[in-house]
Amino acid sequence: MNKGGVWWFTLPETPRTSMREDLKMNWTKRSLLGLAGAFALSWGLSAPAAAQQQPPIRIGILVALEGAFAAGGRDAVRNVELALRQVNHTVAGRRIETIVAPTDTRPDTAVRQARKLIEQDRVDFIIGPLSGSEGIAIRDYAKTIPDRTIINGISGALEMTWVDPAPNVFRFNLDGAQWGSGLGTYVVRNKGWRRIATVSADYSFGYTNFLGFAVDFCRAGGTIVQRFWVPLGAADFGGVIAQLPDNVDAIYLGMGGTDAINFLNQWQQAGAGTRLIGGTIMADQTVLSARGRAKDALIGTPTSGPLAEDNPDPAWQNYVRLYREAFPANERFNSPSLFGVGYFIATSAAIAGLNAVNGDLSDGQRRFNAALSSLKLATPLGEVSLNENRQATGTVFVNEVAEGPGGTLVNRMVARVDGVNQTLGMTAEQFRAMGLPSRTNPDCRALGGG
Secondary structure, three states: OEEOOEEOOOOOOOOHHHHHHHHOOOOOOOOOOOOHHHHHHHHHOOOOHHHHHOOOEEEEEEEEOOOOOHHHHHHHHHHHHHHHHOOOOEEOOEEEEEEEEEEOOOHHHHHHHHHHHHHOOOOOEEEOOOOHHHHHHHHHHHOOOOOOEEEOOOOOOOHHHHOOOOOOEEEOOOOHHHHOOOHHHHHHHOOOOOEEEEEEEOOHHHHHHHHHHHHHHHHOOOEEEEEEEEOOOOOOOHHHHHHOOOOOOEEEEEOOHHHHHHHHHHHHHOOOOOOEEEOOOOOOHHHHOOOOOHHHHHOOOEEEEOOOOOOOOHHHHHHHHHHHHHOOHHHOOOOOOHHHHHHHHHHHHHHHHHHHOOOOOOHHHHHHHHHHHHOEEEEOOEEEEEOOOOEEEEEEEEEEEEEOHHHOEEEEEEEEEEEEOOOOOOOHHHHHHHOOOOOOOOOOHHHOOO
């Protein structure tokens, strides 16, 4: 329901018997670090006197629900709800309320909605945004509200936490460059693909995700023959497809959402048969679950990112089970999308931070910010910790798209890279000297490639 530009969502509650079973599950001793106290509160003290005496904590959910990533945004909302259900919407004796503010991936819309959440809806802090350029704009807006906290949803632009970071902005997901780690080495060494052309979205995340892949690919001895950039939200890719060179081993595609689906439809119509390499969101659930057969062009395509659908880690497997049980099959993906996972982890970090300060957001939220900075958060993707820029370090998975049961498409893990930091293994000075991601950066020849 839309109330003055802010969307209020009411999702179906998980039956209490199901939640009790969920809380009894063995999610390993390390999982949901910092949430154990909240679990106890949610069932042992579900309605304490303190909860009646203290006002609720209001969280603004800033998320793209229009544009190319709308399907991912809806999954993000589901996953915020899923995380809050695990604590019965109560943390440290205080009820949690959420207000969802929709964006359309444009930076100005994100800032306008964030300002409304803070100034009119009086939220205590914000979880979001979703898209890359939104993240850069929200970083700058955060500097105007130093007494409020912003926990990134899944925005992956490098600059959000790398360039003049805001002290009240926290990112518990890897950035887009980190997500590209390992993929270039894999396609060179395991596939023998050394000459490629690339097509990527012409905005901050497209640049960032491509940079992470290109650094890895060029260091492994690969050559980038030609680069093409397409606008976010483009509908016609015919011109670019016609210009793609034939004398390459593969084409790297750095798009996602409806852009990826539209490209694949036109790619197949053109009869293109060149092998593909996918950027992180090219083979996300938002694409693999789309209607039509054009996505079948992705079968055999290697990609990389923060998750693998067949990850055997019990924390991941239990999280996927929770997700499937919480929502009807026709209202969710078969497996959580990257966008959903990001918002689930961000909400889990918020819960852990609130528990650490016993729900106290006074003194300009300084104690809350300090708690977030020092978290070692056990998540469905493994343990996440933050660096001095309040940016996550973690694991990257290399996957290949394969046929699953019933004609579905799934990502199969083929490699993983642990401990990927924000500077991709370089010193801060080396990484800074390379320059920021752009249409022309990185320079493949400077990294040892062609």
